[in-house]
Amino acid sequence: MVDEVRVPGRFVLTGSQQFGLLAGITQSLAGRVGIAHLLPLSIAELSAPPLPRPELDQLLLTGGYPAIHAHGIPPGDWLAAYVATYLERDVRQLVNIQDLSAFQRFLRLCALHPLRGALFETLIVSEVLKHRRNAGVPPDFYFWRDNNGLEADLLLENGTGLQPVEIKSGRTVTADYIRAAQKAGRIPGDVGLMPWLVHGGEDSYERSGVRVVGWRSLGDALSGV
Numbered sequence: 001m002v003d004e005v006r007v008p009g010r011f012v013l014t015g016s017q018q019f020g021l022l023a024g025i026t027q028s029l030a031g032r033v034g035i036a037h038l039l040p041l042s043i044a045e046l047s048a049p050p051l052p053r054p055e056l057d058q059l060l061l062t063g064g065y066p067a068i069h070a071h072g073i074p075p076g077d078w079l080a081a082y083v084a085t086y087l088e089r090d091v092r093q094l095v096n097i098q099d100l101s102a103f104q105r106f107l108r109l110c111a112l113h114p115l116r117g118a119l120f121e122t123l124i125v126s127e128v129l130k131h132r133r134n135a136g137v138p139p140d141f142y143f144w145r146d147n148n149g150l151e152a153d154l155l156l157e158n159g160t161g162l163q164p165v166e167i168k169s170g171r172t173v174t175a176d177y178i179r180a181a182q183k184a185g186r187i188p189g190d191v192g193l194m195p196w197l198v199h200g201g202e203d204s205y206e207r208s209g210v211r212v213v214g215w216r217s218l219g220d221a222l223s224g225v
Contacts (some may be wrong), residue, residue, distance in 0.1 A: 039129065041065075043215070043218065060123060065079075120169035124154075125154065128156065141156045141157070142155045150184075150187060151183075152166065153165055153166055164187055164196070165198060166181040166196065172201060196210070198218055201215075
């Protein structure tokens with residue numbers, strides 16, 4: 001049907017990844033299909049009417065899966081079902097996991113991190129991924145740490161250089177936060193741009209050679225990268 005009438009956009013196929021089905025397809029459809037990566041909702045999407053404006057701690061708990069927000073489903077219930085139906089089924093199919101109980105313990109260990117900062121870093125990194133995927137460009141971002149302990153939570157590629165990003169969950173920007181961002185800014189050298197400090201507060205401004213970005217404003221900042 002696709003070859004008979006070559007009009008783009010006649011068919012839109014949606015759904016979760018089906019590894020077994022994909023492996024059984026003999027035609028690659030190269031040059032005849034476009035693939036869109038549909039990720040959970042971004043901060044900007046979750047802040048759009050008629051949804052109530054989310055608070056940071058609430059967002060760290062609920063995440064961005066649409067069903068949780070559209071239907072008011074308790075995140076613990078929905079995410080538990082997600083683990084059971086997707087991770088335990090599809091991942092087991094992909095890697096042939098035999099011991100389900102050991103795999104479940106592995107998942108809990110992966111999720112077990114009591115620090116709010118780790119959740120905030122994950123939120124910000126996922127926002128960068130969503131922004132780039134939604135824009136149709138490769139992610140092209142990296143974590144950096146050298147043997148001297150110099151570290152950048154993110155290095156983003158763009159057309160003019162490398163954008164260093166330091167991520168801090170605190171709502172108040174301290175001198176230590178600024179120094180950490182300045183250190184991250186030294187990593188790219190001559191191709192580095194003004195470093196960003198993305199923080200858990202809502203103020204955005206420049207300070208001591210660092211662009212301070214509130215978590216709600218991250219989408220606007222990324223639009224210029």
